[in-house]
Amino acid sequence: MPSNEQRRQAAKRKLERQLERRAVQAKRRRTITIGATIVVVIAVVVGVFYFTRTSDDTAQPETPPQAQPGATPGPCAYAPTAGEPAAKPVGAPPDPEPTPAEGVENVTFQTSEGAIPMTLDRSKAPCTVQSFEHLVQAKYFDGTECHRLTTGEGLKVLQCGDPTGTGSGGPGYSIKDEPPADLKPAPSPYDRGGATVYPRGTLAMAKSSMPNSGGSQFFMVYQDSYLPPEYTVFGTVGEEGLSVLDKVAAAGVTPVNGEGDGSPNIPVKIERASANA
Numbered sequence: 001m002p003s004n005e006q007r008r009q010a011a012k013r014k015l016e017r018q019l020e021r022r023a024v025q026a027k028r029r030r031t032i033t034i035g036a037t038i039v040v041v042i043a044v045v046v047g048v049f050y051f052t053r054t055s056d057d058t059a060q061p062e063t064p065p066q067a068q069p070g071a072t073p074g075p076c077a078y079a080p081t082a083g084e085p086a087a088k089p090v091g092a093p094p095d096p097e098p099t100p101a102e103g104v105e106n107v108t109f110q111t112s113e114g115a116i117p118m119t120l121d122r123s124k125a126p127c128t129v130q131s132f133e134h135l136v137q138a139k140y141f142d143g144t145e146c147h148r149l150t151t152g153e154g155l156k157v158l159q160c161g162d163p164t165g166t167g168s169g170g171p172g173y174s175i176k177d178e179p180p181a182d183l184k185p186a187p188s189p190y191d192r193g194g195a196t197v198y199p200r201g202t203l204a205m206a207k208s209s210m211p212n213s214g215g216s217q218f219f220m221v222y223q224d225s226y227l228p229p230e231y232t233v234f235g236t237v238g239e240e241g242l243s244v245l246d247k248v249a250a251a252g253v254t255p256v257n258g259e260g261d262g263s264p265n266i267p268v269k270i271e272r273a274s275a276n277a
Contacts, residue, residue: 075099076127078173081215087162087169088144093134101126106276107136109241111146112269113248116220116241117276118203125178125234128205128214132234135171135216136273146268148219149253152260154190156223158245159206160270161216170215175205177212180233190226198225201242203235222249244268 068079074095101122109116120129135141146160147167162169183196198204198221206217207230220237222245237245248266256262 076130076176078127078131078175079212081170081172081174084170084172086172087164087216088140088171090135090138090140090171092173093131095130099126099130104235105129105133107133108274108276109141109270110272110274111244112271113266114240114244116244117238118235118241119238120203120235124180125205125232128175128178128232128234131171131175132218133275136275139273140171140216141270141273144270146270147263148257148261149248149264150261151249151253152258154226155261156225156249157219157221158248158264158268159217159219160268161206161218163216167217170217173215174212175214175232177207177214177230178232178234180229180231183229183233186226194228195226196229198227198231198233200224201236201238202233203237205232205234207231220245222246 068077071077071079072092072095074097076093076095076099078092078095080092103122105120105122107118107120109118120132122129140163141161144160144163145165146158147162147165148159150157150159159167180196183198185191186195186197200221200223202221202225204219204221205214206219207214214232219231220241222242248264248268251264251266253260253262253264
C-alpha cells in the first residue's frame with residue numbers, strides 16, 4: 001500500500017510529464033505557425049513583383065509568338081491566344097515590314113472622371129504601339145471599365161483594357177515582349193530581385209508571368225512603382241491624366257486581391273478612346 005508521500009511524488013511526476021508534453025506540443029504549433037507565416041510573406045513579396053493580367057498560365061505556351069501557328073507574317077508576329085477568344089470583336093493588327101519604329105502618336109481616353117491624354121513612343125515599343133493604335137481605331141476600349149487599382153507600398157497603378165472588367169479578358173492575340181532598357185534600379189528595400197523604377201506617368205503593358213503574354217490590358221503609374229524590367233513601356237500619361245489618376249487613387253480601393261489591390265472606389269469608365277490628329 002503506497003504511502004501518502006509516495007502518492008504525492010507519483011502525482012508530481014505525472015504532472016511534470018503532462019507539462020512537458022504540452023510544452024512540446026506548443027513548440028510544434030509555434031513552428032508550424034511561423035513556417036506558414038514565412039510562406040505567406042514570401043507569397044506577398046512575389047505578388048508585388050508580378051503585376052499581371054489574370055490568365056491560366058499553365059495553358060500559355062512558352063514558345064515565342066514567331067513560332068506559333070497562325071501568327072501574323074510580319075516582324076511583330078502577333079499570335080492568336082489558344083483557348084482565349086477576343087473579349088470584344090477585333091482582328092489582329094496590321095504587321096507591315098518594316099514596323100514603324102520612330103516618332104510618337106498622341107491618344108486621348110475620355111473617361112467618366114476626365115480626359116487622360118497619352119503619348120505613345122514607337123522607338124520604345126514599336127509592336128506594342130502599333131497594336132495599341134489598332135485597338136483604339138477599332139473602338140476596342142470604348143465603353144470599358146478600368147478594373148484594377150493598386151495603392152500598396154511600391155505599387156501604385158491603375159489597370160485598364162479588359163472589356164470584361166474581370167482582369168482575364170484580352171483581344172484574342174498576344175504581343176511579344178519589348179522590355180525597357182532604360183529604367184533605373186529600385187531603391188532599397190525595393191531593389192531585391194532586380195526591381196526597377198517605373199516612374200510616375202509611365203504607360204506600360206500588363207502581362208501574365210509567362211513571356212510574350214501581353215494583349216490589350218495596360219497600366220498607368222500614378223506614383224513611382226517598383227517592378228522587374230519585364231513590362232513593356234510604350235508611352236507616358238500627360239499631366240491632365242495624372243490629375244485624374246491622383247483623384248481616383250485618393251478615393252481608395254475595394255480590396256479584391258489583398259489589401260490595397262482591387263477595384264477603385266471611384267469607377268473609371270473609358271467612354272471613348274481616340275487618336276489625336
